[in-house]
Amino acid sequence: MLNQRNWIITENCFDLKSQNHAETIFTIGNGYLGTRGTHEEHYPGEERTTFIHGVFDDVPIVFTELVNAPDWLDLTLRLGGEWFSLTEGEILSYQRQLDLRNGLLSRRVEWRSPQGARWLLLFERFASLTNPHLLCQRVTIKAFENTTVEARATLSGDTDNLNYKHWDWLGQGLEHNNTWLHLRTRSSGIELGAATRLTVDGGENLEHTAWDTRNAPTLVVTTELKSGDIVEIEKITAFYTSRETTDPQGAARRALETLPKRAWSGLMESHARAWQREWEACDVVIEGDDRAHLAVRFSLFQLLAAAPRQDERVSIGAKALSGYGYRGHVFWDTEIFMLPFFTYTRPEIARNLLSYRFHTLEGARKKARENGFNGAQFAWESAATGEEVTPTWVPHPTDRTKLIRIWTGDIQIHISADVCYAIWQYWQATGDDDFMAHRGAEIFLDVARFWASRAEWNGETGCYEFTDVIGPDEYHDHVDNNAYTNALARWQLSTALKVLDWLEGRYPTKAAELRRSLELDESELTRWREVAEKIYWKQDESNGLIEQFEGYFQRRQIDLQALEPRTQSIQSLLGIEGANEANILKQPDVVMLAYLLPELFDEKTLRVNYEYYNARTDHTFGSSLGPAIHAIIACRVGKPDEAYEHFMRAALADLEDVRGNAHDGIHAASAGGIWQAIVFGFGGLRFEPDGPKTYPCLPRHWRRLVFRIRYRGQPYEFDLCNPQTGVAEG
Known part of the structure; x- marks a missing residue:
């Protein structure tokens, strides 16, 4: 190829x-x-x-x-x-x-x-x-x-x-x-x-x-x-x-x-x-767009150059191994944005990256204990041991006499569910039962224990809630009932119960061992079910619009177009507090949720949420993680030209330094998102009972898209042509 x-x-x-x-x-x-x-x-x-x-x-x-x-x-x-x-x-x-x-x-x-x-x-x-x-x-x-x-x-x-x-x-x-x-x-x-x-x-x-x-x-x-x-x-x-x-x-x-x-x-x-x-395992070919093609290969090269092949006790940091940004710390960037590329092309590397979370499980347990919770709470920023290494304070970017309080290490809790999501995705794609039985299941069970202990009962609403959190959208902190966090917590609790059922059926000795070591009894499992069933969820029944977090719709309304042209992020223009009080997003949590848990969205709900949050996202100067996901959902709502605009914003983040910070290192999450946009967005890859299928949505000037994956141990190559010249699929 x-x-x-x-x-x-x-x-x-x-x-x-x-x-x-x-x-x-x-x-x-x-x-x-x-x-x-x-x-x-x-x-x-x-x-x-x-x-x-x-x-x-x-x-x-x-x-x-x-x-x-x-x-x-x-x-x-x-x-x-x-x-x-x-x-x-x-x-x-x-x-x-x-x-x-x-x-x-x-x-x-x-x-x-x-x-x-x-x-x-x-x-x-x-x-x-x-x-x-x-x-x-x-x-x-x-x-x-x-x-x-x-x-x-x-x-x-x-x-x-x-x-x-x-x-x-x-x-x-x-x-x-x-x-x-x-x-x-x-x-x-x-x-x-x-x-x-x-x-x-x-x-x-x-x-x-x-x-x-x-x-x-x-x-x-x-x-x-x-x-x-x-x-x-x-x-x-x-x-x-x-x-x-x-x-x-x-x-x-x-x-x-x-x-x-x-x-x-x-x-x-x-x-x-x-x-x-x-490259024979993971190359992508785009005909009709040399600029995009080179940018995609550059992104994949940087991921492959940082991918640990001999060491399962390390992971890939947010800047890979290319710069001082984030000091080499590991975020959710790895599991949600980078890992799918490896899961579907180089599963051996994906297994190593997930094993890092298993080897640092004690660090996650320590964080949960220190915060007064049970189970395992993964660090927002992780290094050698898995303990929390997010800085509590950092110098102000323009006034070095001042410090800024960093809250992500304290209250950005969705990462624990993100790790489990990546494990589940890997397991579904590879059928690696050994990994799930001897490593993944323990992580699932201990993370479920964390979510159940972190949930707060609200008698007035009759719901379990997660208050004082930060979702993926970091322009807004100290919010209650973030839609992404709540939905992933519900998914994780429910899926942990499924994993335990599977383990007891296939690996009863291991299941019994985990029940003993974790002191897991039926009353605790009953609580997991109850919490999962009653987690707070707010969605407008008339149009399907999901509120990003409780009170988001009441935030100050800002017209992004009225601020153009600009060379700064909304947070830089309005300040940290000003951005927190406004309705502009660093990245849209609900759109991200629609990608990870598509079963929550029918066609109408997907479209209304995409269009609503797309108009309120700081695409150019917000998070580098968002554009690739926007591209995927834009394809799913039938907007390939809009998807391409988002995609190129991600693809050129480093090569053309569109955000002005590439000197700090590669945007590794964006690099992984680019591959996902190619495969799951423009390629429209879906996994159906009879195997992988594609539903392409190619930009009008792309003549051909070719990519390869591995699924359940079998190689697949997809050769997609623009409908104007005919469709070929292999």
Whole structure:
């Protein structure tokens, strides 16, 4: 299915003003780590960052964060006695490309030095998908006169997280063309071993030296070139941590010892094959819209680059492994927005991501206890242990003398149901009974226990209520009876009872074990049923309109169109309290609910709620999570052109920085939502008793849409043509 079009992300000019955005876009990764797209040489304002899954350490205010690993990219060049820098001399030509087919990042530069010497340089790098501990660089240099080249390859442990340092130095060493470094995080005590090897091919009178600088051991190679000569410099780095081995330093050094003298070609070949297998499982083809096609593939690449294949104790944060936004913390973004892509294309990865929630179940139980509830309450922001790591206060964006109270970690409780929804979706799609029996069921039962203890009886309404919460729409906090939260709580309680019935029928020993360990009796199950049946729900019987939360219809009415054009979010324009008092939404909870629980909406109800909330949503500057879901529901109400507008708003969020914050990292949830919009929106995929079926709703200029899924262990490919040219389905 792989075609040759729309695979390359290209940058044709060097611009320091946009370098942080470009660093995000040119992030590479292999599911073990991710590295932002900084250059080999250094520039002011850069954010040279590599994040390794699971390597968290304490930090003030935000509790914990992914730690910036040692800098493996550092490779400075002295060409003919002059330092290579794009801020000096003259750039004769420049092009940087990320090849999404194989994760190869390359940069071709023709440069004239300040003294007039001309050079042609090709920089290449990749993070091996075959051996995720290996990081590979190559620089090919062509001289146009007799001259010298000096390359300095540093393995720098003197890295920081935006000026906060996490590493303690333990040791280092040098051996001919190899160097190694041994570090440990200051609070979490995670050890890291890093080793680098530098080899050079070409030139004459080759000389190797090394500098044993503390925390920055450096390998230096010099060679002489004649006019027209080419030299290749190869730098291979290995990373291991104590999360994988008791001897990370030794493991890193041994990983390099096993490589041949010239390793690039062999490593690249196996790496490219591994990426080809990934794309064969999940590529999407769009004919008739190159811009959208490239944006979709870019989004899928970033998800695949962050997807843990060997580790089931980590998950994907809101910014994947591409930036400092949210400090690497895991949100509902993973389960609701990213996970379906993996569930239906790479279920092995989906299982790992869901297993992370199982392994952090004790953290969720701790949060429930601390809040006075039973069962498991998943953290709004989660890291290594599953304990709550949402910051309580953050600095004001414009007045650094003030702090803003963050309430999401206290009262945004819907995530516990979201985790269960993702488990259920995975189980239905894969038939993985083993996972549900030995991991998923325990999560379901403990989360149901939380919802039953969190529910509040209101004698006046005769309902169980959930008051003082935040729904997905974060413009409104401290609200009562949020429609999304209440509906998902009701679904979770009811489904937990079904899971227990299934478990007792298929795995009676496991069911009995869970009943004992959780001290689950019939009286508690009876309460779950009662709460589920009587959860507050408000819907206008005359037109089917669902109130997003109690009192929403009485909020201040604002005409969004009257505020256009604008370059800020409604919350920025009105302030936090002003937005809370208005009827404008960061993202529409009811539309999100219609996507997840379509059985609650008939055709009329779906349309009236979509149109009502669509007109009141801050699409451009609100949540990046909303547009893709809007696109899906717009397709379901027969509005493909409107769906396409929403879809492109999501698809270009990072590539074109439509929200102005892509420098913080990839919008990973939006990336996952884009795939869902393609498959469940424009493709109209439905799962029926006789298997998956499509009901396409393609934009008028799309000639063809092709995608693949796996369902119940079977591969399916759907090849959909625009009705104007006929429909093909496979």
